[in-house]
Amino acid sequence: MARKTESSGPSVSAQEALEFHAQGRPGKLEIVATKPMATQRDLSLAYSPGVAVPVLAIAEDPSRAFDYTTRGNMVAVISNGTAILGLGNLGALASKPVMEGKAVLFKRFADVDSIDLEVATEDADEFINCVRFLGPSFGGINLEDIKAPECFIIEQRLRELMDIPVFHDDQHGTAIISAAGLINALEITGRDMKTTKMVCNGAGAAGIACIELMKAMGFSPENIILCDTKGVVFQGRTEGMNQWKSAHAVKTEARSLAEALDGADIFLGLSAKGTLTPAMVQSMAKDPIIFAMANPDPEITPEEVGDIRTDAIMATGRSDYPNQVNNVLGFPYIFRGALDVRATTINEEMKIAAARALAELARQDVPDDVAAAYQGNRPKFGPNYIIPVPFDPRLISAIPLAVAKAAMESGVARKPILDLDRYAHELSARRDPIASTLQRIYDRVRRQPKRVVFAEGEEEQVMRAAVSYVNQKLGTAILLGRDDVIKENARNAGIDLNKQGLEIINARLSRRNGIYTDYLYERMQRKGFLFRDCQRLINNDRNHFAACMVALGDADGIVTGVTRNYSTALDDVRRIIDAKPGHRVIGVSIVLARGRTVLVADTAVHDMPNAEQIADIAEEAAGFARRMGYEPRLAMLAYSTFGHPHGERSERIQEAVRILDRRRVDFEYDGEMAADVALNPRAMAQYPFIRLTGPANVLVMPAFHSASISTKMLQELGGSTVIGPLLVGLNKPVQIVSLNAKDSDIVNMAAIAAYTAGN
Ligand SMILES: NC(=O)C1=CN([C@@H]2O[C@H](COP(=O)(O)OP(=O)(O)OC[C@H]3O[C@@H](n4cnc5c(N)ncnc54)[C@H](OP(=O)(O)O)[C@@H]3O)[C@@H](O)[C@H]2O)C=CC1
Ligand SMILES: CC(=O)C(=O)O
Numbered sequence: 048m049a050r051k052t053e054s055s056g057p058s059v060s061a062q063e064a065l066e067f068h069a070q071g072r073p074g075k076l077e078i079v080a081t082k083p084m085a086t087q088r089d090l091s092l093a094y095s096p097g098v099a100v101p102v103l104a105i106a107e108d109p110s111r112a113f114d115y116t117t118r119g120n121m122v123a124v125i126s127n128g129t130a131i132l133g134l135g136n137l138g139a140l141a142s143k144p145v146m147e148g149k150a151v152l153f154k155r156f157a158d159v160d161s162i163d164l165e166v167a168t169e170d171a172d173e174f175i176n177c178v179r180f181l182g183p184s185f186g187g188i189n190l191e192d193i194k195a196p197e198c199f200i201i202e203q204r205l206r207e208l209m210d211i212p213v214f215h216d217d218q219h220g221t222a223i224i225s226a227a228g229l230i231n232a233l234e235i236t237g238r239d240m241k242t243t244k245m246v247c248n249g250a251g252a253a254g255i256a257c258i259e260l261m262k263a264m265g266f267s268p269e270n271i272i273l274c275d276t277k278g279v280v281f282q283g284r285t286e287g288m289n290q291w292k293s294a295h296a297v298k299t300e301a302r303s304l305a306e307a308l309d310g311a312d313i314f315l316g317l318s319a320k321g322t323l324t325p326a327m328v329q330s331m332a333k334d335p336i337i338f339a340m341a342n343p344d345p346e347i348t349p350e351e352v353g354d355i356r357t358d359a360i361m362a363t364g365r366s367d368y369p370n371q372v373n374n375v376l377g378f379p380y381i382f383r384g385a386l387d388v389r390a391t392t393i394n395e396e397m398k399i400a401a402a403r404a405l406a407e408l409a410r411q412d413v414p415d416d417v418a419a420a421y422q423g424n425r426p427k428f429g430p431n432y433i434i435p436v437p438f439d440p441r442l443i444s445a446i447p448l449a450v451a452k453a454a455m456e457s458g459v460a461r462k463p464i465l466d467l468d469r470y471a472h473e474l475s476a477r478r479d480p481i482a483s484t485l486q487r488i489y490d491r492v493r494r495q496p497k498r499v500v501f502a503e504g505e506e507e508q509v510m511r512a513a514v515s516y517v518n519q520k521l522g523t524a525i526l527l528g529r530d531d532v533i534k535e536n537a538r539n540a541g542i543d544l545n546k547q548g549l550e551i552i553n554a555r556l557s558r559r560n561g562i563y564t565d566y567l568y569e570r571m572q573r574k575g576f577l578f579r580d581c582q583r584l585i586n587n588d589r590n591h592f593a594a595c596m597v598a599l600g601d602a603d604g605i606v607t608g609v610t611r612n613y614s615t616a617l618d619d620v621r622r623i624i625d626a627k628p629g630h631r632v633i634g635v636s637i638v639l640a641r642g643r644t645v646l647v648a649d650t651a652v653h654d655m656p657n658a659e660q661i662a663d664i665a666e667e668a669a670g671f672a673r674r675m676g677y678e679p680r681l682a683m684l685a686y687s688t689f690g691h692p693h694g695e696r697s698e699r700i701q702e703a704v705r706i707l708d709r710r711r712v713d714f715e716y717d718g719e720m721a722a723d724v725a726l727n728p729r730a731m732a733q734y735p736f737i738r739l740t741g742p743a744n745v746l747v748m749p750a751f752h753s754a755s756i757s758t759k760m761l762q763e764l765g766g767s768t769v770i771g772p773l774l775v776g777l778n779k780p781v782q783i784v785s786l787n788a789k790d791s792d793i794v795n796m797a798a799i800a801a802y803t804a805g806n
C-alpha cells in the first residue's frame with residue numbers, strides 16, 4: 048500500500064495570512080444589497096412606507112418571513128472562542144477570523160448567506176440566553192469552536208428552545224466527515240466496522256461526537272478507547288471526567304495513549320498538535336488508519352508517518368495534504384439541504400445520509416472539472432483519496448440532496464421538495480451558472496436523444512465526455528478512432544467504455560467509407576481535389592469522416608476540437624457541411640455573469656464584417672437566442688452611441704441597423720451603441736428614443752477582434768462563465784470546442800449539438 052505522503056500544495060506564511068486578512072476592506076465579509084437602492088422609489092419600497100406591507104404580512108403569517116426576508120437562506124455562525132480550532136480558549140474576539148471564514152465558506156460552497164456572531168461569555172446559561180432569542184433572524188444556527196463540556200449543554204438546550212436547526216459543527220460536522228473518510232478507509236483496508244479497534248485522542252466536542260456517530264453506524268463500543276489529557280478514559284476513572292466522557296469509558300488495562308494504541312487499527316486525533324508519536328504509530332496494526340485532525344497542526348504530520356511506515360492511510364484536517372478530513376466538507380451542504388426543506392432540526396438520519404453521500408462520491412470516477420480541483424491530478428479511489436476535496440463541484444448537488452431527502456423521510460421537513468431531480472439541478476446551478484442555462488437543453492435532449500459523433504475518440508477527455516453523454520441519457524455517443532487505441536487508452540485512464548449506447552467506429556474499416564469518399568469527391572472535384580485526396584481525408588481525418596456521417600444521416604451531430612485549432616476544424620467540416628439555406632455561419636458565445644446571461648456574436652467566423660454581414664449576424668444571433676429560449680433584445684455595439692463620437696468605424700454599424708430596418712426583422716434591435724448603454728438601464732435612460740425595452744441580452748460586436756477580446760476578458764477578469772463560441776447557421780449541428788476543453792465542456796457542446804439537431 049502507500050505511501051510516503053507529501054504536502055500537495057504550498058503552505059502559507061504568517062505574514063501572508065495577516066496581509067490576506069488586512070488587505071482592502073479588513074476581514075473577509077461585506078453585505079451586498081440584493082435590491083436597488085438608487086431612487087426615491089426604491090427607498091420608499093425598501094424602507095418606509097413600503098416596508099410596512101411585508102411587516103404586516105409576516106405578523107399575520109410568520110412563514111411569510113421566508114418569502115420577504117433573508118431568513119430562509121441565512122445562517123448565523125456563533126462562537127464564544129473557548130476552543131478555537133486546536134488553539135484553545137482565546138476568547139470571543141480572537142475567534143472572529145475563524146467565524147468570518149466559516150461564513151464565507153457557507154457562501155462560497157453552498158450559496159448560504161451567513162454572518163458571524165461572537166458572544167463574549169464562557170457561561171453556558173448566558174450564552175444560551177443570548178442566542179435563544181435570535182431565532183427570527185436566521186434559518187439555522189451553526190455553533191462553532193465552543194469547548195466541551197459546555198458545548199453539549201449549550202447545543203442541547205438551544206435545540207430544545209429554537210425551532211430552527213442548531214448544529215454544533217465541531218461535533219457533528221466533524222463526525223460526519225470523519226465517518227465518511229472511515230467508511231472508505233475501512234473498505235480499502237478490507238476491515239469490518241464491528242471488529243475494528245479505534246483509539247480516539249480528544250474527548251471534547253469533536254471526539255465525543257465522532258465516536259457517538261461511529262457507534263451509531265456499527266462500531267462496537269468495546270472496541271473504541273477514548274483518551275484525553277489524562278490518558279485513557281477507563282471505567283472507574285475519576286480525574287478530569289464528566290458525564291459525556293463517562294458514557295464512553297471502557298474496561299481496559301490500558302492507561303496511556305501509547306498503551307491504547309498498541310495493535311489498534313485506527314487513530315482518530317481530535318486533540319492537539321504532536322500528541323501522536325512515531326513510536327505509537329509503529330505499534331499500530333498492519334495498514335493503520337491515522338486521522339490526525341487537530342487544526343492547524345495535526346497530531347502527527349504525514350511526513351512523519353511516511354518516515355516510519357508505508358502502509359498507513361493518512362488524513363489530516365489541512366488542505367495542503369491529501370485526504371483533508373475537515374468539517375468544511377459538511378456544514379455548507381448540510382445546512383443547504385436543511386434550509387431548502389425548512390427543516391426544524393438536523394437529526395441523526397440527515398447526518399448519516401450526508402456521511403454516506405460523501406463516502407460514495409470518493410468512489411466515483413472523477414470528471415475533468417473535478418480533476419481541476421485536484422490541481423489536474425485525477426485522483427483514484429484509494430489510500431490517498433478516501434474523501435473528496437472541498438472544491439469538488441459535485442458536493443453541492445450530492446450532499447444537500449441526501450440531507451434534504453433524509454429530512455423529508457424522517458419527518459422534520461416543513462417544506463418538502465416534490466421534484467428531487469429538479470432540486471439536484473437547482474443545486475448545481477447555485478455553484479455553476481452554466482448548469483441552469485444548460486438545464487433546458489439537457490432536458491430536451493433527454494426527451495429526444497440524439498446520436499452524436501465524438502470525432503477525436505482516442506483522447507481521454509473525449510472518452511470521458513462520451514461516457515458522460517451516455518450516462519446522462521442524452522443518446523448514443525460514437526467515438527471515432529482506432530478500436531485498439533481507444534480501448535487501450537480507456538484502460539489506462541480507468542474509463543469503462545462497456546456501455547449500452549456507446550459505439551466505436553474506425554473510419555478506415557467502416558463499411559460507409561466508400562460512400563463518404565464519393566460524397567466528398569462530388570463536392571470537392573472542382574475545387575482542386577483528386578479522388579485519392581478525398582479518400583485519404585476520409586480514411587485519415589476524423590473531422591471529414593464525422594462530417595460525412597452527419598451529412599449523410601448516420602449521426603445527428605458532431606463535437607470536435609481538442610486536437611485541432613478552431614479554424615482548421617471549421618475548415619474541415621465546411622468542406623462537407625454548408626450553411627443552412629438562407630443562413631450565415633457565425634459563432635455565438637454565451638456569457639453568464641452575476642445571474643445574467645448575454646449572447647455575444649460573432650465570436651468565431653467573420654473577421655471584419657461589412658454592414659450587410661453584420662445585419663446577417665444579428666439575424667442569426669437573434670434566431671439562436673430564440674431557440675435557446677430568450678426573447679432577443681439585440682444591441683449593435685460600437686465605441687460610439689447614436690452618432691457620438693462621430694467616426695468612420697461606427698458608420699458600418701449604423702448602416703447595418705438601417706439594413707435590419709429595411710428587412711423588417713421581427714425582433715428588438717438598436718444601435719449603434721456602446722456596451723454600457725446596451726447593458727446598463729441608467730445609461731440607456733439617457734436615450735429615451737432607444738428601441739430596446741430593457742437591457743440587451745444579445746450583443747452584436749463590430750468585428751471578431753472586439754468579440755474575442757471582450758469575451759475572453761470577461762471570462763478571465765470578470766468572473767464570468769463563457770460557453771462557446773457555438774457554431775450557428777450550419778446545415779447540420781457541429782460544435783467545436785477549444786484545444787484545452789475539459790470533458791464537461793465537451794459534453795456540454797455535444798448536448799448543444801444534439802439540441803440544435805432537433806431545431
Ligand atoms: N478536522 C476537523 O474538521 C476538526 C478538527 N477539530 C480539532 O479537534 C481538536 C479538538 O477540538 P474540540 O473538540 O472542538 O475541542 P474541545 O476543547 O472541546 O476538546 C479538546 C479535547 O482534546 C483533549 N486534549 C487537548 N490536548 C490534549 C493532549 N495534549 N493530549 C490528549 N488530549 C488532549 C482535551 O482533553 P481534556 O478533556 O482532558 O481537556 C479535550 O478532551 C482541535 O485541534 C480542533 O482543531 C475540531 C473540529 C473539526
Ligand atoms: C475545522 C474546525 O472546525 C476546527 O478545527 O475547529
Ligand SMILES: [Mg+2]
Pocket residue numbers: 132191192216217
Ligand atoms: Mg471548529
